[in-house]
Amino acid sequence: xxxxxxxxxxxxxxxxxxxxxxxxxxxxxxxxxxxxxxxxxxxxxxxxxxxxxxxxxxxxxxxxxxxxxxxxxxxxxxxxxxxxxxxxxxxxxxxxxxxxxxxxxxxxxxxxxxxxxxxxxxxxxxxxxxxxxxxxxxxxxxxxxxxxxxxxxxxxxxxxxxxxxxxxxxxxxxxxxxxxxxxx
Numbered sequence: 152x153x154x155x156x157x158x159x160x161x162x163x164x165x166x167x168x169x170x171x172x173x174x175x176x177x178x179x180x181x182x183x184x185x186x187x188x189x190x191x192x193x194x195x196x197x198x199x200x201x202x203x204x205x206x207x208x209x210x211x212x213x214x215x216x217x218x219x220x221x222x223x224x225x226x227x228x229x230x231x232x233x234x235x236x237x238x239x240x241x242x243x244x245x246x247x248x249x250x251x252x253x254x255x256x257x258x259x260x261x262x263x264x265x266x267x268x269x270x271x272x273x274x275x276x277x278x279x280x281x282x283x284x285x286x287x288x289x290x291x292x293x294x295x296x297x298x299x300x301x302x303x304x305x306x307x308x309x310x311x312x313x314x315x316x317x318x319x320x321x322x323x324x325x326x327x328x329x330x331x332x333x334x335x
Contacts, residue, residue, distance in 0.1 A: 208237035221263035
């Protein structure tokens with residue numbers, strides 16, 4: 152069975168183009184999602200993946216419709232392969248049913264891993280460079296007078312943490328952080 156998955160990022164967009172292409176590709180069932188690719192929560196994708204059985208093929212219009220990034224895409228397709236589910240992307244003409252298609256996909260996977268390693272290396276080099284120039288990471292500490300103000304306003308009992316945070320221009324969690332006795 153060929154099962155399609157289509158996704159658009161906003162409610163303003165529509166799935167007509169993807170739906171038409173998936174139907175033309177012989178998909179009997181099409182799961183449709185209106186969610187940004189950066190969101191981890193994609194309930195329709197989860198339902199689609201649960202519905203797939205060994206011998207089925209998941210079909211997408213384009214690769215970027217399935218994964219949030221290349222690493223996510225490789226993870227999803229690897230899990231499908233373990234379950235003996237095929238994968239096909241119509242625009243890129245990639246499929247994992249044949250040996251050649253699997254090879255092409257593994258090359259993509261290797262490139263994704265290489266990209267992650269490069270990002271890690273650049274991040275480490277940037278941190279080392281910043282430290283060498285005397286920069287430290289993290290947020291700047293609050294000024295002592297702001298901490299004193301938080302404690303005085305709270306002790307006065309007339310304001311909530313939200314009100315104190317708004318007045319001092321800090322986050323509510325910051326207010327509670329400085330209300331805790333030292334050592335907690």
